[in-house]
Amino acid sequence: MGRLIAQSRGDWEIANLKSLQPTQNILNTKFSSISPKVFFALTILCFLTTGCVLIKLQSEVDRSLESTVIIGHVDIEPIGYGRLIVAACSMNEELEIAHYTVLHEPGEYELIVEKREYYVFAFWDKNSNLVYEAGEPGGHYGDPTLVSAPSVGVVHNIDIAITGEGRTLDIPPGATMSSVIPPKLRSRQAGAITNLDDERFAHEYGVKGYWEPGSFFEELGGNIYFLEEYDPEKIPVLYVHGATGTPGDWKYFIENLDRTRFQPWFFHYPTGARIDSMSYLLLWKLTNLQVKYHFSTIYFTAHSMGGLVARSFIVNYGWQFPYVKLFISLATPWGGDRMAEYGVQRSPAVIPSWIDMQPESDFIKSLYRKKIPEQTEFYMFYGHKGSRSLLSTDNNDGTISLSSLLDFRPQAEAKMNYAFNEDHISILTSKEVVAQYNAILNEFDENHNDQVNRPRGYLKTHYVYSYDFDGIRPRPTLILRPAKERNGETITFLSEIENDSVLGPFPVGEYLASIVSMAGKPTKKYVPVSIEKGTMHNLDFVILPDGVIGGCVTNSREPEDTAVGMPEYRYRSVDSKIKIDSVTLKGDGIERTLQQIEGEDTRNSDYLILRDDICYNRCFVFFGLPAGSYELTVNAQGYKPNVKHYTVEPGVPDYFRATELTAD
Numbered sequence: 001m002g003r004l005i006a007q008s009r010g011d012w013e014i015a016n017l018k019s020l021q022p023t024q025n026i027l028n029t030k031f032s033s034i035s036p037k038v039f040f041a042l043t044i045l046c047f048l049t050t051g052c053v054l055i056k057l058q059s060e061v062d063r064s065l066e067s068t069v070i071i072g073h074v075d076i077e078p079i080g081y082g083r084l085i086v087a088a089c090s091m092n093e094e095l096e097i098a099h100y101t102v103l104h105e106p107g108e109y110e111l112i113v114e115k116r117e118y119y120v121f122a123f124w125d126k127n128s129n130l131v132y133e134a135g136e137p138g139g140h141y142g143d144p145t146l147v148s149a150p151s152v153g154v155v156h157n158i159d160i161a162i163t164g165e166g167r168t169l170d171i172p173p174g175a176t177m178s179s180v181i182p183p184k185l186r187s188r189q190a191g192a193i194t195n196l197d198d199e200r201f202a203h204e205y206g207v208k209g210y211w212e213p214g215s216f217f218e219e220l221g222g223n224i225y226f227l228e229e230y231d232p233e234k235i236p237v238l239y240v241h242g243a244t245g246t247p248g249d250w251k252y253f254i255e256n257l258d259r260t261r262f263q264p265w266f267f268h269y270p271t272g273a274r275i276d277s278m279s280y281l282l283l284w285k286l287t288n289l290q291v292k293y294h295f296s297t298i299y300f301t302a303h304s305m306g307g308l309v310a311r312s313f314i315v316n317y318g319w320q321f322p323y324v325k326l327f328i329s330l331a332t333p334w335g336g337d338r339m340a341e342y343g344v345q346r347s348p349a350v351i352p353s354w355i356d357m358q359p360e361s362d363f364i365k366s367l368y369r370k371k372i373p374e375q376t377e378f379y380m381f382y383g384h385k386g387s388r389s390l391l392s393t394d395n396n397d398g399t400i401s402l403s404s405l406l407d408f409r410p411q412a413e414a415k416m417n418y419a420f421n422e423d424h425i426s427i428l429t430s431k432e433v434v435a436q437y438n439a440i441l442n443e444f445d446e447n448h449n450d451q452v453n454r455p456r457g458y459l460k461t462h463y464v465y466s467y468d469f470d471g472i473r474p475r476p477t478l479i480l481r482p483a484k485e486r487n488g489e490t491i492t493f494l495s496e497i498e499n500d501s502v503l504g505p506f507p508v509g510e511y512l513a514s515i516v517s518m519a520g521k522p523t524k525k526y527v528p529v530s531i532e533k534g535t536m537h538n539l540d541f542v543i544l545p546d547g548v549i550g551g552c553v554t555n556s557r558e559p560e561d562t563a564v565g566m567p568e569y570r571y572r573s574v575d576s577k578i579k580i581d582s583v584t585l586k587g588d589g590i591e592r593t594l595q596q597i598e599g600e601d602t603r604n605s606d607y608l609i610l611r612d613d614i615c616y617n618r619c620f621v622f623f624g625l626p627a628g629s630y631e632l633t634v635n636a637q638g639y640k641p642n643v644k645h646y647t648v649e650p651g652v653p654d655y656f657r658a659t660e661l662t663a664d
Helices: 021-027 036-049 051-064 203-211 213-220 247-255 275-293 305-317 338-346 352-357 362-366 431-452 606-610
Strands: 006-008 011-013 067-075 083-091 095-103 107-114 116-125 138-140 147-149 223-226 235-240 262-268 298-303 324-330 377-383 416-420 456-465 477-482 490-493 502-507 509-516 520-522 527-531 536-545 549-555 580-587 590-594 614-616 619-622 628-636 642-648 657-661
Touching: 051 213, 067 083, 067 116, 067 147, 083 107, 095 107, 107 116, 107 213, 107 275, 203 213, 223 275, 235 247, 235 305, 247 262, 247 298, 247 431, 275 305, 275 352, 275 490, 298 305, 298 431, 305 324, 305 352, 305 362, 324 431, 338 352, 352 362, 377 431, 416 431, 456 477, 456 509, 456 527, 502 527, 509 520, 509 536, 509 606, 527 536, 549 628, 549 642, 580 619, 590 619, 628 657, 642 657
Parallel strands: 235 262, 235 298, 298 324, 324 377, 377 416, 456 536, 549 657
Antiparallel strands: 006 011, 067 107, 083 095, 083 116, 116 138, 116 147, 223 262, 456 502, 477 490, 477 509, 509 527, 520 536, 549 619, 580 590, 580 628, 614 619, 628 642
16 A cells, blocks of 8 residues: 555654544554554544544545546746746636646646636746736636536646737736745646655655645645756656655665666655546656657656556556556555455545555456556566564565565566565665666666667658647647558657657658647648658648547446546446447538447557547547537447537547446
8 A cells, every 4th residue: 555654763653644633642653563554454443433534534535526637738938937827716706716736837737626617827927926917928728718627537628828928817916826825836847856855755745645635736736756857868767656655755766776877757646546547647747748858768667556556557548658668666566455445345434545456446457457568568576574464364565465466467467576575665775676676777778778779760840730720739749650560659749849840769661650639630641751870851741620529438437436637538347348339420411420349459549540430449539520519429238328519610629528328
C-alpha cells in the first residue's frame, strides 16, 4: 500500500495527521516493533470508533463523487514576468471562484470543480497577487461560453486564446482568486522546476494526498516536476512514488543517479484518488511535455502503488505514447492488498484508492488484460525482509505480502526479477538496490545509444489550416510509419509553436507520413518519405475542416465506481462487456449505422488517418459531417436504446462524450 507510516531514525513513526485529533494519542505512538499491517488495522479500528475522522473522510469522498476536472490549454505570448492564472467561476449575484490554478508559461491546465456551469477564464497576473486588475491581458473560453461540468469524469478542450493586452475580461477588476494569498505562486504545470526539499514534498503533503485527495488536488494539483531545465542530450527518468509518498522519497536514488546522462522527473499526485484517474492525469501531463520537447525516450521508475499507476499508463496508453522504453518497479503490490479489501469491507468511509487496491478488483484485473508493449523493457525489484503479522501468516516485506509482490502475471513479462534483504521502505535507501538499479539503467542506456547512433535523418514539418477559426486550433499529431512494416509507428505530438520545427532524428528508411487531428483532415492521407543519413526531408500538409462526432459507451455504475479526473469511457468492468448492436446517426440528409468491431488487431491510429467511421470495442467516431444538428442512437444488448443530440461545426475541436446505458 505504500508508505502508510514513515521511517524516522530507525523507528516506524506515524505521520502527523492533524485532521485525526481524536486519535492523536494512538497516532503519535512510535511502532518500532509493530508490523505496518497491524498499524493499518489499528488505523481502521480508529475509524470505526472515531466520529469526526469518519465525517471528514466521508465528506471528502462525497465531494469527489460530485466533482469534475476541466482541462485545456491557454495560448498567449509570454510577457516575461508574473504568472498565468486560470480559473473557473460562477456568476450569480456575485463572482464566486470555484477553483484556480497557476501556470509558469502558456500551456495546459487543470481545474477541479463541483457539478455546475462555469465561466472559465485566464489572465496574466503581472504582479502575482491573484487579483485581476485592469490592463492585465486575459481571455475567456468561448465568447464567453458557459462550461457545463457534470459530476465525475473530465471535461476536455476548454481552450483559451489570449490575443493581446487590449482584451479585457467580463469580470470586475479587483476580483480576487482566493482569500488566502500564498507568499509565492508556485506553478502546477508540467515541467515546473523545483528541488527535493520543496515544502510541497514534505511528508505531511504525502499523507494529505492519501487521506484528502480532493483537497490535495485543489491546493497542489497533480504534476510532473523537474530539477533542472530540460536537456535534449539527457534521457528523462520519471519517478512515481507510492501511497502517502512524495518525490522526496527518491532522494537517495537521485543522489546516486548519473546526472550527466539522465534527467530526473517526478510525478506528484494524490495517492488516495482512484488509480485509473491518476494514470490518465499522467498521460495528460506527459503528452504536453512531449509536445513541448519532442523527446523520443523516457524511462519509468516506480515504488509500491506507483508501479500500478505506471503499468496502468503503459498498458492502456502505450499505443499513443510509445516513448516508455524502460520500466523498473520496486515493491509493487501487483496482486493488490488484502488490507485494502479489509478497509473497504469494514470502514464506514473508504479512501477511493482502496477500491482499486483490492486483490480481485476490476482495476487489478484490468492491468493484465493487455501485456506491456514490446517497446518497453520491464524489471521487478522486491524486498523480503518482513515478518508474519498478527493479522496474516503470509510472508511479506513489512507491508505487502510476497504473494502480491510476486504475482505470476507481471513476473511472466519481466526480463528479470531481483530480490533484496530489504523491507517496503528501506528498499528506497538501499545501497545494493541502487547499485543494481544503476547497472540496469546504464546498460540499457548504452544499448539504446547504440541504436540511436545508427544512421539517422530529420524531418521538417509545416502545416497550414485552410479555414479561419477564432480560438485554439485542433492540435495535430504526426504519425511516421515504416512503409513495409505493420508495427513500429513513431508518434510526435505537434502544436502551433512547433510548426516548421525540425523533428528527429529518425532511423534511415522508407516511411509513410500522416498528420491527424480529430477536427481537421489533411489533403493527403499518406505522404511517402525517404529519410537518409544526415539529411532533412521537408513535409508540407494542408489541413481542412472536418465535422466529427465521437463518443464511448459505458454501463451504469455504482457511485464508488466513478472517478473524478478520469474520462468516463475509461471505466471498464472486466466481468461484463457491453455488446453494441448498432450506433445510428441521423441528420439533415444523413443516416449512417455502425456495428461494433472487437479485437486487438484493429490499429488504433488508422481510423484517424483514413477518416473512416468506426465502432471499435465500446467507442465510435463519425467523420466528414457537415455543419448542423444530429441525433445519435445507441442500441446494445440488454440495455435500453439511448438517444443523444449533437451540434457539429467542422474544424472546431470537441471532446469524446460518454453515453451511459441503462439496463433494460
